[in-house]
Amino acid sequence: MNSFEKVDVIVVGSGNAASCAALSAREKGLNVVMLDAAPREARGGNTAYAGGQMRVAFEGIGDLLKVIGDLTDEEIRNTDFGTYSAADFLDDMGRVTEYRCNPELVEYAIRNSLDTLIWMRSKGVRFQASFGRQAFRVDGKFKFWGGLPCEVWGGGAGLIEALHARAERDGIPIFYDTPVVSLLRNNDRVTGVRILHRAQMLEVQAKAVVLACGGFEANAEMRARYLGRNWELAKVRGTRYNTGQGLRMALEVGARSFGHWSCAHSSCWDLNAPEFGDLVVRGGYQKHSYPLGIMVNARGERFVDEGADFQTLTYAKYGREILAQPGLFAWQVFDQRAVPLLRESYRIRQVTRVQAPGLEELAAKLDGVDGERFLRTVEEFNNAVSGRGDSFNPSLKDGCGTIGLRIPKSNWARRIERAPFEAYAVTAGITFTFGGIKINTRAEAEDYGDVPIPGLFVAGEMVGGLFYHNYPSGTGLTCGAVFGRTAGRSAAVFARSFGG
Ligand SMILES: Cc1cc2nc3c(=O)[nH]c(=O)nc-3n(C[C@H](O)[C@H](O)[C@H](O)COP(=O)(O)OP(=O)(O)OC[C@H]3O[C@@H](n4cnc5c(N)ncnc54)[C@H](O)[C@@H]3O)c2cc1C
The missing domain is CATH 3.50.50.60 (FAD/NAD(P)-binding domain)
Known part of the structure; x- marks a missing residue:
């Protein structure tokens, strides 16, 4: 030696x-x-x-x-x-x-x-x-x-x-x-x-x-x-x-x-990703475009403000929020206006995605989710989107928020209405401990x-x-x-x- x-x-x-x-x-x-x-x-x-x-x-x-x-x-x-x-x-x-x-x-x-x-x-x-x-x-x-x-x-x-x-x-x-x-x-x-x-x-x-x-x-x-x-x-x-x-x-x-020994960096990660990282797919399992849509849990309810801030300033705490949901998973839901803006990691082969021509068909495909409640969530959300949705701008905090929801979406809120729809299943992926x-x-x-x-x-x-x-x-x-x-x-x- x-x-x-x-x-x-x-x-x-x-x-x-x-x-x-x-x-x-x-x-x-x-x-x-x-x-x-x-x-x-x-x-x-x-x-x-x-x-x-x-x-x-x-x-x-x-x-x-x-x-x-x-x-x-x-x-x-x-x-x-x-x-x-x-x-x-x-x-x-x-x-x-x-x-x-x-x-x-x-x-x-x-x-x-x-x-x-x-x-x-x-x-x-x-x-x-x-x-x-x-x-x-x-x-x-x-x-x-x-x-x-x-x-x-x-x-x-x-x-x-x-x-x-x-x-x-x-x-x-x-x-x-x-x-x-x-x-x-x-x-x-x-x-x-x-x-x-x-x-x-x-x-x-x-x-x-x-x-x-x-x-x-x-x-x-x-x-x-x-x-x-x-x-x-x-x-x-x-x-x-x-x-x-x-x-x-x-x-x-x-x-x-x-x-902060009781806290860690954790983010939205594909539900079916392997237990540890994969050096081929690397960050491909991450799903960080949630500010462009909504996230729902097994009850079909939203549970975070997806537009609270730039994704770079919220993503590291949303894994923890998902871990606190029933079944420890969530679905991210997008309509066709959002889909072209999704990051590259949404287009990888190893993705847990469902697509549907209408919201009802989508609800039936969201594994583990209360479909009826999901449809009501989308309806409430769409009704709460303010008219300012027209000034949507992903490069700044555009202030296009919802009005009157218990959990608001503070920026980038647009109605989820343009078919076909896509949804991605995620859980918490831990990155590192604090x-x-x-x-x-x-x-x-x-x-x-x-x-x-x-x-x-x-x-x-x-x-x-x-x-x-x-x-x-x-x-x-x-x-x-x-x-x-x-x-x-x-x-x-x-x-x-x-x-x-
Ligand atoms: C998917 C993913 C994407 C990320 N993207 C970014 C990004 O874009 N920007 C950013 O700033 N951060 C990012 N991070 C976080 C960042 O990569 C890490 O926090 C950072 O690289 C940690 O560096 P480090 O040198 O402290 O530890 P590491 O790079 O993890 O190195 C630790 C090393 O210690 C070794 N080791 C452990 N125990 C022992 C032991 N007992 N004896 C000998 N060796 C040991 C390990 O094998 C490893 O080689 C990302 C993390 C992940 C997982």
Whole structure:
């Protein structure tokens, strides 16, 4: 096991946060290894499943051009990218987390978001403008909405490809099928890890350890324990390897638990998707176009405001709402005006869809739903749509809402009347858990006295205090990259103090 002999920094995981940590520690000239519980073909954790959108604070096209290299002159001329200031980003984080997110950590992440994307680009990550997902054509010009113009070329898989290629070039070995089972700690500091490698339990010494090995979303027992009833029945949108082991081992050496442990990111996911993510279909099972229609439960009733806000600011909490419905499922219903606007994921082969020429025929096809009540729900909904439906505009909160319903639809409400109709069956897909470890802005893990645990750094989904109740899309990869890069840099500085 020669490769483990002269390790300065051990990075646990091989996803976005771990890869950024490893590259940034290596940049400082340290010997770094990455250890992943997964086999090589499942490398990259949840990152490999991600759509690849990254939320970033930017002041205009000038900033975006530093990240997205290859926009054509025509694209620049015909697109309104808008701006998304640090204040806008902070505002969204505050609002969706009900003002509970840790301001120090969140401000740090936002302040470093643009610079970190530029750094990632310097490491070989390619970004493109998110035309397909975040822009609508209005009066002949593409208009971006929701502050999300950047996505990684090739999505999360492309991100892993690029970061791992750079790790290989920089001489960072990645050991797969190598779960870390615990941390080694003496009186002074964390001194390494205990691993299971080729059926052998080994101890690997290092000067610093970065834990970036995900939350507990793939662990049914922990989901039931921390998130509550029925969470063990949720589908897992991503990797099966994020089982909360990193959190457990950090807590075992005295790290402080932090953040919203009873909450998670979960969204509308095809009812018949497999138990864990599928690296071919990836995000294809997600069904995020509900603002264009209505969602009904087994009773045939609506249960959320589908147009409460941009989908990017509501989707991560609606999985939880579905899990609270009888039978843990819902149907999303659309008419022909909405159908052309549905996202690509509604057109995949592996979709649970029914179509019908009329609402009554549709009602009969909605498995598990009280059809009569469903028809009354649609009628009540249609009667409640205000005349403003004519100014429907999906690129802004158009205020086309319902009037007088107990559960309103606040924007994008249009009568469901143009045949044929389509409906899609969904359940809750869990993405990642919000509870984590307390870190500071150097990504040092802190103990219950807010004192850093020497030699232990944490990044990615394992960081607590960023998300409460809800999540603005594209923030996971950005925060993971910012704190991953920071963790690598801090681990390198710490290791250097031991002559590394
Ligand atoms: C379908 C889907 C779409 C998404 N889309 C987006 C998006 O567009 N934008 C966005 O910002 N976020 C998105 N996310 C969320 C985002 O991808 C993740 O939150 C983020 O990638 C997590 O990165 P990470 O590095 O913390 O963890 P991961 O990428 O999950 O990596 C964790 C790694 O740790 C390893 N590991 C776990 N336990 C151990 C152990 N004991 N020992 C060794 N290794 C271990 C795992 O095998 C894995 O490789 C999406 C997630 C999913 C599932």
